[in-house]
Amino acid sequence: METIDRGSAGSARVAIVGGIHGDEPAGVRIVRRLADALDEDGDGTGCIRLIIANERAIKAGTRYTDTDLNRAFPGDADSDEYERALAPRLAAEVDGMDAVLALHTSHSAPPPFAIHSGLTPSVRRTVTGMPVEYVVDASGLRGTTLDSTVPHTVSIEVGRQGSEEAVEFGYEACLAFLRAHGALDDEPPTFTPTTVVEGDEEVPKGGGEPHVHYVNFEEMPEGAVFAEDDVYTHRVTESGVVPILASEHGYEEIFGIYGRVTGTLEQPGSAASDDGEDRVDATEKRAE
Template sequence: MQTIDRDSAGSARVAIVGGIHGDEPAGVRIVRRLADELDPLDAAGDDGTADGDGSGNAGSGGLVRLILANEPAIEAGTRYTDADLNRAFPGDADSDEYERALAPRLTAELEGFDAVLALHTSHSAPPPFAIFSDLTESVRRTVTGLPVDHVVDASGLRSTTLDSTIPHTVSVEVGRQGSEEAVEFGYEACLAFLRVHGALPDEPPTFSETVVAKGSEEVPKGGGEPHVHFANFEAIPEGAVFAEDDVYTHRVEEPGVVPILASEDGYDDIFGIYGRVTGVVKPPGEGDLRVYPRGEGDGNGDRDERRDSGAGGND
């Protein structure tokens, strides 16, 4: 793990993590680009780089911490070496599995931070979207300040991911794995993240309502030739087949279901996740810290209508 600390224009301590999965190069490239572009810490005696043991000089004010998490997997170009890091939290420092022992070290690097953004790509179709497990005020600022239309509430899914164990963490799926579009979108998303938390003063932050889809269950994959018939956040008609292979035919028997991380080849054991659009998160200062059911609110009907149409597959 490599930790690189950079200066912040504000007082918040924020972090961006790339390379949780070694075969997702966009996050690695984005972190390295930000490390080159952001100012070094004033208090640092060198370039602000630490070796992952927390020895970077953070000073007394805010900072931006950039992390390349799983260096052996990054070097090998594989998702992981021994275990999926994003399924290994909180981990075990004494484990013989590299990622399971890495997880508590990464946790220590993020302890006490005000906001964390974890970068991911997938084989799933666009659009990019965010993921949270606990809707804190910091998380609200992040998800409504990112240039995404959708955020997934993953609180009912796995409890072993970075965003489910590290407070104030949002994960963002920036695009298709290996694409240049993912790198460019992810970089812009990181700049937006830094702006909304006061770390980057180049321009004012922009906020907007963000549609929430609550993840409910993983959709298992069997074997043979896989087929997925609906894209992310596209409403699946009642009775339609979402995905199928030689083992499973997943027919949706109730209305309101949308796919999340829908992919034929992205995962060995699942086609993706079923979810339901539950409402919207409003920007800071425009409502309470909760998910507002669609149609409830303060007269932003045009914006809600635009996002509702997006949830129907028009992204």
Template sequence: MRIRQLGTGVPEVAVVAGIHGDEPCGPRAVERLLAADPDVERPVKLIVANEKALEAGVRYTEEDLNRAFPGDPNGDTHESQLAHHLMAELEGCTALALHSTQSTAEPFAVAETVDEIARAIVPHLSVTKLLQTEGLAEGRLIRHPHTIEVECGLQGTDEAAENAYRLVRGFLAATGALPEATPAAPAPSGVTDRESESDAEADAASDGGTAAHVEVFELVDPVPKPAADEYEVFVENFTEVAVGERFAAADGEVFTADTSFYPALMSPYGYADLFGYAADRVGVLDG
């Protein structure tokens, strides 16, 4: 686990990247922020969590870190011990955890419940969707108080890394760590010209801007998938699926909806035994 800090003092704001080693968007955003070295009004802790998995280019080394919290200092796996130490680092912090997904290119936020932290932060993140996971997030970091996750985009893409940086800037502005505008810095080695040129745009996005409104969805049930060689998903995430509408297939066997639902985190190969989740639309969070 690698920990860096912007500003001086005891941080009460943290950004967590690299929980999964096959999701490089978060570590790229952290490196870009460190290279920009913005003046902060509150100290910020920046954490790249599972360095071993990142170096190996795998999701995890022994156990999914985002199913291992709160962890165990004497645990049998690297991730179990890492989860314990990461929780200790986040004690007293409001945290943003950066992820990417195979389900949708559009970034969205995830919170265990729509509490005062979600209400204060999510409208500043340039997202239009918030997924509430209450009761269906066992072992995930999101169970840590004052923690918001963001799915930054499609796994392994430059767009996800770009979105991650923008989302971090919005989070730091929402928590009072960044002033209203910060001059852009040259991109570090390994960051594309496109990323460098868009620093000013990212700064503008953190300049007090809010989404007009954020639709709130609540996870209801996992959608299992059977063992098969090939999978298909026919629906768009967060778009209602009507009764009788086909939503997925496994080796040509088509599945249709018994009841209407909103698909969330749904993709052919994102999970080993799930297509994703069924959700309900439960309201709107105004900015």
């Protein structure tokens, strides 16, 4: 793991993490670009911490070496598995940070989107301060990811794996994240409401040739087949379901995740966000 500290324009302590998965080089390139662009010293009392996480998997060009790092938190420092032992070290590097952003890419189609596992004022500021239309509430899914175990952490899927577009978008999203928390003052932050999609369940993959028929956040009519292979035919049994991380070849065990649009996350300071306090409005909850 490599850690690079840069100066902050404000008092917030923030972190950006790339390279959690070794086959997602965009995050590493974005972190390196930020390290070159940001000043080593800032006018503020805060800190910008840039982290390249899974160096062994990055060198090998594989998602992981022993186990998926983003399924290994909180980890075990005494584990013989490289990533499981790395997880608590990474968590310690971002412990106590006011905001953390984890960079990812996928084999899914655009648009880029954010993911959180617990809404706090910091998370609200991060999500609505970045140029994403959607945020996935993953609090009901896995509890072994960085964003589900480290407070104030947001993950962002910046684009298609291996694409230059992912690098460019991810870099601009990181600058927006830094502005949102006052760590960068080259221009004022921009906050916009973001559509909330609640993650319901993972959609398992079997074997044979996989086929996915809908893209991320596309509403699927009742009775439509979302995905199929030689083992499964996943037919939507009710209306209002949308896919998240939909992919034929991106994951070994799942086609993606089912989700539902549940409302809007309002920007800090708006009436709906209760002037930035951590309050989930009725529009952000699943309708009873």
